[in-house]
Amino acid sequence: MSIKTLPSRPHNLFPLWLSLALALLWLIIWDLDVAFQDLVYGIADMGEYLSRYGAPNLSNMSSYLHLMIQTLVTAFWGTTLAFIMAATIAPYAARQLTPNPFIYRIARELLNFMRAMPDLLLALIFVSSMGLGPLPGVLALAVHTAGFLGKFFAENMERVPAGKYEALSAVGAGFTQKIVFAAWPSMLRESVGNVLYIFDRNVRMAAVLGLVGAGGIGLELHDALRLFKYNQASALIIIILLTIIVIDNLSSWIRKVLN
Amino acid sequence: MMLSWYWPTPNGKPPLIAVLSVLVPLAVLLLTASTVDMSYNKIFYAIPRMLDFTKNLWVMPDWHYVPQLAKKMLETVEMTLLATALAILLSMPLGVLAAKNASPHPIIFRITRDLLSFIRALPELVWALVFVSALGLGPLPGIMALSLVTVGFMGKFIAESIEVVDAKAIEGLESTGCTKFQSILYAMLPQAVPDFIGSLLYILDHNLRAASILGLVGAGGIGYDMVMSMRLFNYERIGMIALSIYALVTLLDRLSDVFRQKALGGILNVH
Amino acid sequence: MAYISLTAVHKTYPNGYCALKNINLDIQAGQFIAVLGPSGAGKSTLLRAMNALDPATQGEITIDGVTLNKKNYRKIRAHVGMVFQQFNLVDRLNVMTNVLVGRLAEHSWLSSLFYLFPKTDYQIAEAALREVDLLDKAWSRADKLSGGQQQRVGIARALAQQPKLILADEPIASLDPKSSEEVLKLLRKICSEKGITVIVNLHQVEYAKQFADRIIALNAGSLVFDGSPEQLTKAKQAEIYGTTYEETSHDAELVLAYT
Ligand SMILES: Nc1ncnc2c1ncn2[C@@H]1O[C@H](COP(=O)(O)OP(=O)(O)O)[C@@H](O)[C@H]1O
Numbered sequence: 001m002s003i004k005t006l007p008s009r010p011h012n013l014f015p016l017w018l019s020l021a022l023a024l025l026w027l028i029i030w031d032l033d034v035a036f037q038d039l040v041y042g043i044a045d046m047g048e049y050l051s052r053y054g055a056p057n058l059s060n061m062s063s064y065l066h067l068m069i070q071t072l073v074t075a076f077w078g079t080t081l082a083f084i085m086a087a088t089i090a091p092y093a094a095r096q097l098t099p100n101p102f103i104y105r106i107a108r109e110l111l112n113f114m115r116a117m118p119d120l121l122l123a124l125i126f127v128s129s130m131g132l133g134p135l136p137g138v139l140a141l142a143v144h145t146a147g148f149l150g151k152f153f154a155e156n157m158e159r160v161p162a163g164k165y166e167a168l169s170a171v172g173a174g175f176t177q178k179i180v181f182a183a184w185p186s187m188l189r190e191s192v193g194n195v196l197y198i199f200d201r202n203v204r205m206a207a208v209l210g211l212v213g214a215g216g217i218g219l220e221l222h223d224a225l226r227l228f229k230y231n232q233a234s235a236l237i238i239i240i241l242l243t244i245i246v247i248d249n250l251s252s253w254i255r256k257v258l259n
Numbered sequence: 260m261m262l263s264w265y266w267p268t269p270n271g272k273p274p275l276i277a278v279l280s281v282l283v284p285l286a287v288l289l290l291t292a293s294t295v296d297m298s299y300n301k302i303f304y305a306i307p308r309m310l311d312f313t314k315n316l317w318v319m320p321d322w323h324y325v326p327q328l329a330k331k332m333l334e335t336v337e338m339t340l341l342a343t344a345l346a347i348l349l350s351m352p353l354g355v356l357a358a359k360n361a362s363p364h365p366i367i368f369r370i371t372r373d374l375l376s377f378i379r380a381l382p383e384l385v386w387a388l389v390f391v392s393a394l395g396l397g398p399l400p401g402i403m404a405l406s407l408v409t410v411g412f413m414g415k416f417i418a419e420s421i422e423v424v425d426a427k428a429i430e431g432l433e434s435t436g437c438t439k440f441q442s443i444l445y446a447m448l449p450q451a452v453p454d455f456i457g458s459l460l461y462i463l464d465h466n467l468r469a470a471s472i473l474g475l476v477g478a479g480g481i482g483y484d485m486v487m488s489m490r491l492f493n494y495e496r497i498g499m500i501a502l503s504i505y506a507l508v509t510l511l512d513r514l515s516d517v518f519r520q521k522a523l524g525g526i527l528n529v530h
Numbered sequence: 531m532a533y534i535s536l537t538a539v540h541k542t543y544p545n546g547y548c549a550l551k552n553i554n555l556d557i558q559a560g561q562f563i564a565v566l567g568p569s570g571a572g573k574s575t576l577l578r579a580m581n582a583l584d585p586a587t588q589g590e591i592t593i594d595g596v597t598l599n600k601k602n603y604r605k606i607r608a609h610v611g612m613v614f615q616q617f618n619l620v621d622r623l624n625v626m627t628n629v630l631v632g633r634l635a636e637h638s639w640l641s642s643l644f645y646l647f648p649k650t651d652y653q654i655a656e657a658a659l660r661e662v663d664l665l666d667k668a669w670s671r672a673d674k675l676s677g678g679q680q681q682r683v684g685i686a687r688a689l690a691q692q693p694k695l696i697l698a699d700e701p702i703a704s705l706d707p708k709s710s711e712e713v714l715k716l717l718r719k720i721c722s723e724k725g726i727t728v729i730v731n732l733h734q735v736e737y738a739k740q741f742a743d744r745i746i747a748l749n750a751g752s753l754v755f756d757g758s759p760e761q762l763t764k765a766k767q768a769e770i771y772g773t774t775y776e777e778t779s780h781d782a783e784l785v786l787a788y789t
């Protein structure tokens with residue numbers, strides 16, 4: 001059944017979608033009233049502005065370092081608590097392991113709920129309800145990222161080949177036994193990767209939690225900028241940047257070692 | 260009795276690495292507990308205040324606030340979309356330069372890689388602080404901060420998805436005598452599309468949350484109203500704002516799940 | 531003068547392995563040449579040296595009076611089509627675009643940037659698709675096609691280059707017997723009707739004898755046979771594949787065909 005003429009070209013909707021997207025963006029720009037010349041001027045101004053930063057003022061170094069350590073500890077506690085919560089909820093949110101479909105839905109919804117609120121807003125709420133300090137920051141990170149980690153863990157558990165769970169069911173293993181002897185060993189590597197990723201992310205977030213009074217280095221940066229102390233601000237930015245780069249490289253090194 | 264239980268290892272003891280990976284974090288947690296105010300007193304003092312606060316939220320919503328809320332939520336969504344679109348535009352070329360197999364030169368590859376990791380190192384909010392202090396209040400500094408960090412992430416994701424494109428398709432193109440630029444356009448980019456869409460959905464999700472807090476430093480969006488209501492103990496509004504953010508984020512989450520499954524047949528896998 | 535000539539060609543891979551040893555070969559225009567030899571003999575290396583996908587490390591390769599050097603790789607490739615065992619199509623582009631890719635070498639980066647091709651290119655691509663009898667699939671995505679169809683797209687892409695030479699590296703090794711025969715018949719027809727020189731790496735001695743004008747055989751990087759199909763006796767075959775005469779039963783050929 002060979003044909004001798006080229007069939008007519010099917011309609012390609014891509015140009016249509018592209019023009020719709022561009023029209024939408026144009027509408028947004030018009031509505032937000034951000035003129036592109038503002039952006040261009042903005043970038044030009046940035047040059048002048050950045051030159052104000054000048055040499056970082058390192059005289060408060062020890063207090064900055066202390067704040068940075070507090071930031072790291074906040075991230076660490078937040079990640080650990082998130083890990084514990086996630087590990088507890090995840091098996092109920094994994095299709096092969098969950099005791100019944102109803103619990104499955106509830107666990108999934110719970111994880112979604114925890115994930116949905118941005119951690120800074122959670123921190124804001126926790127700070128107003130329990131007072132200033134790093135504790136509300138830890139809790140905000142813990143709740144928010146437990147949602148993420150729980151979802152990752154549940155997905156990892158669902159990816160484990162069904163045969164592994166069946167083999168354990170066949171010897172009469174229970175819910176916990178299946179988790180410990182089939183799920184955990186099979187998902188270990190990916191899950192370590194997930195935890196490292198969340199820790200990276202929490203360090204970044206912990207660095208700004210101070211803005212809402214939840215401890216860490218962020219408040220100091222906010223104040224330095226508000227009082228036009230550019231030299232201190234640049235010192236703070238450099239410390240944050242260096243820490244994050246070190247943590248980033250450390251976790252990618254761990255990832256490499258694990259593979 | 261106790262002594263007759265053993266681990267399934269040759270010597271019956273738990274492997275060293277397992278012991279260490281439990282004990283070391285535990286020790287760190289204990290040593291640092293005071294740094295983050297983790298103590299019985301603090302927590303038990305916090306719980307009643309927490310409950311008090313929650314009780315306060317059970318008030319009638321402030322219906323007069325609805326138009327303003329809608330306007331600010333719309334602004335948040337608009338900032339997300341505009342910043343993401345700008346970032347796509349900028350990160351395409353950077354992502355190509357930062358992909359080992361597409362980069363024109365190893366030095367260019369290294370430089371773009373490092374540039375990308377530099378700009379994504381700091382969180383949006385820090386950039387937003389800096390930009391607000393440079394350009395004044397409003398959505399513009401927020402959009403700039405958001406697109407900058409997004410370029411850092413998107414550029415990296417694009418580079419990674421180009422690097423895993425099947426070498427066979429690229430070879431097929433090169434055998435016709437086309438240039439590297441053409442093989443990037445006709446083999447690498449089309450093959451990277453599913454990965455790319457996956458990253459895009461992930462980034463949209465992330466940016467929506469980020470945009471909703473940029474207002475904390477005056478960089479536009481709903482965040483500003485959130486802090487203000489919090490400062491003024493305006494509980495009628497706090498609940499409304501939190502609920503609308505929750506609804507919006509969940510909506511996007513569901514939409515992108517549907518999109519992932521329907522449009523791409525489950526071939527995507529990001530994070 | 532011969533259309534292709536190889537003089538003292540050697541190929542040493544970066545790891546030090548010498549895959550081609552002193553190959554001297556003259557090929558006349560318009561011939562159909564089959565290259566035989568066990569796996570690892572250097573057949574692919576030979577073909578890939580001819581269009582410099584893996585350039586020879588020593589010796590000279592001249593095609594149509596032009597000697598390959600670092601500067602003219604792309605110029606040479608533009609008029610040398612290549613057909614691969616795994617088809618090497620861009621899965622996510624439609625068949626038409628995959629064929630048009632054969633025209634890219636003629637165009638500047640600017641027109642390529644917008645995925646635009648002149649009308650003449652579409653005519654060339656259409657003719658190529660008609661030649662391989664796939665006009666009806668022109669607008670389907672390449673990965674939706676069967677193996678045999680994908681290989682015909684690969685041939686159409688080569689034809690779109692308007693080549694004087696087509697190199698086919700085990701074009702049928704991933705195909706079922708029926709598609710295999712179709713593909714070889716197609717290549718033979720292209721050779722006879724258009725006068726395009728075709729060099730095909732094959733594992734099946736029977737096919738080589740049936741289709742080729744001339745048969746070349748490699749073993750461990752050296753040329754061990756060069757002659758007409760009639761000259762390739764059972765005894766010669768045994769020599770090529772390093773087996774004894776008795777072993778070269780039909781079964782052994784089948785085994786070789788699928789290694
Ligand atoms: N990139 C490479 N690096 C090192 N050795 C290679 C490479 N490619 C092929 N070889 C070796 O060269 C020899 C010839 O390979 P090839 O030409 O692919 O054989 P054939 O196509 O006849 O099966 C084999 O021994 C193979 O292992």
Ligand SMILES: [Mg+2]
Nearest residue numbers: 573574575700
């Ligand atoms: Mg081969």
